[in-house]
Amino acid sequence: MSKTLNRRDFIKTTSATTIGVATIVSGITLTTFANANKMPVTNEKRWGMLIDTNKLTEADIDGMVSACQQEQGWGSELHSTGNQKPGWIKKLKVRDKATGKISNLALMCQHCEQPPCVDVCPTNASMKRKDGIVLVDRHLCIGCRYCMMACPYDARSFVHETLSNQKEHMPRGKGTVEACTMCVHKVDKGEAPACVASVNSDAVIFGDLYDASSKINQTLKTIQSAQIRADLNLNTGVRYSGI
Amino acid sequence: MSNIRFEQIEGKSLGFYTLVAGLGILVLAALGSVYYMEHHGHFVTGMSNRIVWGVPHVFALFLIVAASGALNVASISSVFNKKLYKPLSRLSGLVALSLLAGGLMVLVLDLGRPDRLIVAMTEYNFKSIFAWNIILYNGFFVVVAVYLWMMFERRMNKFSHTAGLVAFSWRLILTTGTGSIFGFLVARQAYDAVIMAPMFIIMSFAFGLAFFILILMASYQWTNRPLGDVVVNRLSNLLGVFVAAVMYFVAVYHLGNLYLAENTGVENFILFDGGIYTKLFWYGQIILGGLIPMALIYHPATKGNRSMLGLASVLIIIGGFIQLYVIIIGGQAYPMALFPGKEILEGYGGVAQYSASLPEISLGIGGIALAIIAVTFLVKFLAFLPESLADDVADPHYKG
Ligand code: SF4
Numbered sequence A: 001m002s003k004t005l006n007r008r009d010f011i012k013t014t015s016a017t018t019i020g021v022a023t024i025v026s027g028i029t030l031t032t033f034a035n036a037n038k039m040p041v042t043n044e045k046r047w048g049m050l051i052d053t054n055k056l057t058e059a060d061i062d063g064m065v066s067a068c069q070q071e072q073g074w075g076s077e078l079h080s081t082g083n084q085k086p087g088w089i090k091k092l093k094v095r096d097k098a099t100g101k102i103s104n105l106a107l108m109c110q111h112c113e114q115p116p117c118v119d120v121c122p123t124n125a126s127m128k129r130k131d132g133i134v135l136v137d138r139h140l141c142i143g144c145r146y147c148m149m150a151c152p153y154d155a156r157s158f159v160h161e162t163l164s165n166q167k168e169h170m171p172r173g174k175g176t177v178e179a180c181t182m183c184v185h186k187v188d189k190g191e192a193p194a195c196v197a198s199v200n201s202d203a204v205i206f207g208d209l210y211d212a213s214s215k216i217n218q219t220l221k222t223i224q225s226a227q228i229r230a231d232l233n234l235n236t237g238v239r240y241s242g243i
Numbered sequence B: 001m002s003n004i005r006f007e008q009i010e011g012k013s014l015g016f017y018t019l020v021a022g023l024g025i026l027v028l029a030a031l032g033s034v035y036y037m038e039h040h041g042h043f044v045t046g047m048s049n050r051i052v053w054g055v056p057h058v059f060a061l062f063l064i065v066a067a068s069g070a071l072n073v074a075s076i077s078s079v080f081n082k083k084l085y086k087p088l089s090r091l092s093g094l095v096a097l098s099l100l101a102g103g104l105m106v107l108v109l110d111l112g113r114p115d116r117l118i119v120a121m122t123e124y125n126f127k128s129i130f131a132w133n134i135i136l137y138n139g140f141f142v143v144v145a146v147y148l149w150m151m152f153e154r155r156m157n158k159f160s161h162t163a164g165l166v167a168f169s170w171r172l173i174l175t176t177g178t179g180s181i182f183g184f185l186v187a188r189q190a191y192d193a194v195i196m197a198p199m200f201i202i203m204s205f206a207f208g209l210a211f212f213i214l215i216l217m218a219s220y221q222w223t224n225r226p227l228g229d230v231v232v233n234r235l236s237n238l239l240g241v242f243v244a245a246v247m248y249f250v251a252v253y254h255l256g257n258l259y260l261a262e263n264t265g266v267e268n269f270i271l272f273d274g275g276i277y278t279k280l281f282w283y284g285q286i287i288l289g290g291l292i293p294m295a296l297i298y299h300p301a302t303k304g305n306r307s308m309l310g311l312a313s314v315l316i317i318i319g320g321f322i323q324l325y326v327i328i329i330g331g332q333a334y335p336m337a338l339f340p341g342k343e344i345l346e347g348y349g350g351v352a353q354y355s356a357s358l359p360e361i362s363l364g365i366g367g368i369a370l371a372i373i374a375v376t377f378l379v380k381f382l383a384f385l386p387e388s389l390a391d392d393v394a395d396p397h398y399k400g
């Protein structure tokens, strides 16, 4: 418990002193990808996202969801109903019980540093890359769904029906589990994830959390941000501000 | 004790073949259901991304838990050296193996990709309690099979105590492992309790013994072999104690959760306002599966009556099944607390709906049928059952 809270407290204190820097750039920039193309996967990087719910409009979130669907090819399942439909990223509306403040946010796999889904997966199909991106290896997944039981963010979906016309980079298949990949196929080419690219403001920032010169790193240093269910100590790669 | 003679059952009667045929049909129906579910995908089931584990898992875990419990009779005999239970040891081992086989069949056939079972057998993530369970289940087959061999083979009899000890320890670890499947789900309030693993062990005692008693009484009745009151009454008392212990653990578990502020939500849901789950808990698990069987076992009017003991065992099995339903399905139906202190207006939350589809139920029943078929066949081909368990045979101190 203390570890994460300390981190948040730390961010809070820092933000008080350096608040001025918070509003520097606007317009989505991907400067973190300086030397693009086929960057090696190393643990010197940790890919992450910062979602500012004060700036993110509902239309932005809808755009993120459809960008994800288009990029990864989910959402047009014919037979799955209700909760059987996949939801790699979804729009959430939450109200603070004390203040009554309503926030809208996009929720996807949080790319936990200590991912429960990876811990419980019997076959190592759920795995975390060195750069922090959590993925499912579709050739190892036996469809036991234990990872779905373990994920605190309801981030994973089980493919409930036969699919056709899958994207080449995303071999989705019946009987296996899937979730947000942080568009690893794009990130590895130096591009931003589809959802991030779809937003026309800096409401969503993507980048290397470790890189002190990255926008995400600098922004996190200056504003107050939070992890969802920080009490679980999973040290998520996706952070939120304004909630 | 040396006058215990084990003998195969004849297994030639019309009744025997009818039983096997009936069970065979249930197993075939289960396989048909699996084909249907795997061919179309899980959309034809009631399961979803919210109710990830459905009725097949209730059956599977129930059978696996009962399996380890069914071994208890043998353990009491060889580990605690209680002579009365000795003639029952072989059957106890057999019921344990059969129930486990049935449970595993259901578990494996509900996988999204059962065809990749080989992956599960070759790729191990040693951090995963699930992977450990696969090892524990396979090991249980080996350990109990060796134990049975020691009991069957006269020359090996002297090792049967040691083998029994190993099997007993193994089964305790196995049930702990099964209970721990839930212990690792940190984000789900319903499972956030240390008591889960010991509670599963006690549950296994009760469910396993209930199965054992039913199978014992049925096989002696149907083969016209004598089964004396000494054995039956002893088992009946033991069953009563186990059921009481389960109820005690259930009470501690729920009281504990009520005190833990962060879990009161799910507790209120199960105990008071969870609709179907609340009803199942009180009427099914507590009254039908706990209070009534205890009354049947201990009330002077029904005590010692075999039909009533049979009824009590059936109710314990039904109640146990309901208990796992409430734990597994109820625990998932209640939403996770994504934003403590905040209310989710859209996008997630609410109680997830689930209604089991026919193929799911048929798969589960097929698992039970497989277990009973295995017992039925093996008692025909190997000498599992003492020819007589009449009081003067079973109890060396019996004065008739
Ligand atoms: S959010 Fe869920 S699926 Fe994603 S890494 Fe964390 S536990 Fe795994």
Ligand code: SF4
Pocket: A120, A121, A122, A123, A124, A125, A126, A136, A140, A141, A142, A143, A144, A145, A146, A147, A148, A176, A177
């Ligand atoms: S469903 Fe697949 S990825 Fe998830 S725990 Fe099971 S094998 Fe691993």
